Amino acid sequence: MLNLPVQPRYLLPPLFLMLLSVTFATFDLNDLLEFNRDLVNQGELWRVFSSQFVHANWAHLALNCGGIILIWLLHGEHTSPKRYAINISLLALWCGLGVYWFCPSIYIYTGLSALLHGVIIWGAVKDTTLELKSGYLLFIGVWLKIIFEQLNGPNADIGKLINSTVAIDAHLIGAIGGTLLAAPLLVNYIKNKN
Template sequence: MLCLTALENPLFPLLSLEATRVVSGEVWRLLSANLVHFGWAHTLMNVGALLLCALAFFTEASPTKFSLLLLWCCFAVGMGIFLLNPEYVPYAGLSGALHGLIVAGLLQTRAYPFWVRAVALVLVAVKLGQENSTGYEATDIQQLIPVAVAVESHFYGAIAGVIFAGGDWLLTQLKRNS
């Protein structure tokens, strides 16, 4: 992501999500939009959050499992924006997928007591509710990035995290019973 931001001028237009370009066959944008950002402040916030999330929840997860979760969350966010919010032209950033990592991490980690994870999940749900309420504006963040925050992407990512954690739990149960 840091390299992509450094090479922003030629790559951003090729990688950011625009629904009309996806319809015309540029389907890679559903994933690649999560890797490009609106400038250095946006990139550094997302890279920092990715590192914190990985350290807080996924130090004991296999690289394959973490990679699949990240890929799934990026794809789910890309599809959500493509299908439900095509007005974001262009869409870019990792914060939606990060919400998926946070939710899946809280549901799956055993590094923290249940009550800590439950409280954190409630706080994430409250945040998502506030962000998606009528009249919400991310004024503090708007000073750092030059576009409106696509708060819907946070919701799509959180749902992807729930689906991943649920699917992983189901697979574990099926393996135990066979």
């Protein structure tokens, strides 16, 4: 029998994240919230953060909701609502700023995938601190995916599905952010082992 993290404290944060993105899609708020480099340069700074929660289309949103569900299945019980909100908020800001500073060729950006790469890395590190070997495998697997994308470019099939170019550099930024966000977990784990 599966032991899913269905208690409200584990279930409500990912549901809220999906509901937020679905609401933005339903009301077609991309023009107001997406990362648009020209508009950010003109002072619409909220777009750096808000762009993480809007999507190119419904297929794009569905893929990211699938990622939210997968992360909930893997790590839902590892985080409180407060920790979940902090991780999502910090990674959204990190990813948006990273796209702005390090990806000058990206003029329009939307989607949760960058920050989800960070969240899954954080969860993998949390797994390792709980002595779960799957955490090591997941951490290595995500980084291998990132390296594969960097060497081979974005997945063309996914790009067709979402009618947009997959922002693989944003995925890298998200994974770096998740690694940095998880560093204190690892430091505490090592200190407590010694």
